[in-house]
Ligand code: SF4
């Protein structure tokens with residue numbers, strides 16, 4: 133028991149000289165350290181709407197809502213701060229975490245208590261979705277495909293979904309179906325397809 137008492141005495145003397153370890157919050161505003169894991173915040177510029185953050189969120193605090201109608205196909209994400217554990221999985225595993233700005237990051241905001249749960253929900257902008265040309269199933273967000281194509285560079289041309297969507301973004305895709313018919317052995321595969329329809333088209337033909 134002798135040594136722990138000495139240690140406590142040393143701590144007490146250090147605190148007397150350096151001041152208390154605790155802050156005087158709420159009388160004085162607390163300034164958390166730079167890497168503090170406070171309120172997570174989306175960046176509409178950095179987020180490519182891939183939905184990976186929703187998959188890894190252990191608290192299911194991130195809700196992904198895909199709206200597909202005759203006129204539009206969009207994805208929106210909602211962050212339910214009232215459910216968030218501030219674990220940091222969303223920002224640590226965000227697809228665009230190394231980009232500037234990243235899709236989601238923690239701010240140093242921590243004073244978040246409230247009585248109205250509805251006010252603790254924040255929504256991202258809607259991002260356009262890419263649908264399979266055969267079954268109209270959701271492939272992913274247009275921004276996500278563009279991000280993958282950019283990362284792959286010329287390798288993106290090995291995947292028809294990637295290169296056709298890139299050409300569409302640049303406004304050069306109108307002639308692709310005809311060119312595929314004229315020059316390509318498998319024009320049925322030169323389409324934007326979900327993985328299920330891509331497998332099906334491959335198997336059906338051979
Ligand atoms: S910090 Fe954790 S709980 Fe909160 S939204 Fe991110 S992954 Fe979910």
Ligand code: SF4
Pocket residue numbers: 174178179180181182183184185186225226227228229235236
């Ligand atoms: S880019 Fe990051 S923040 Fe956006 S949906 Fe993907 S994982 Fe979530």
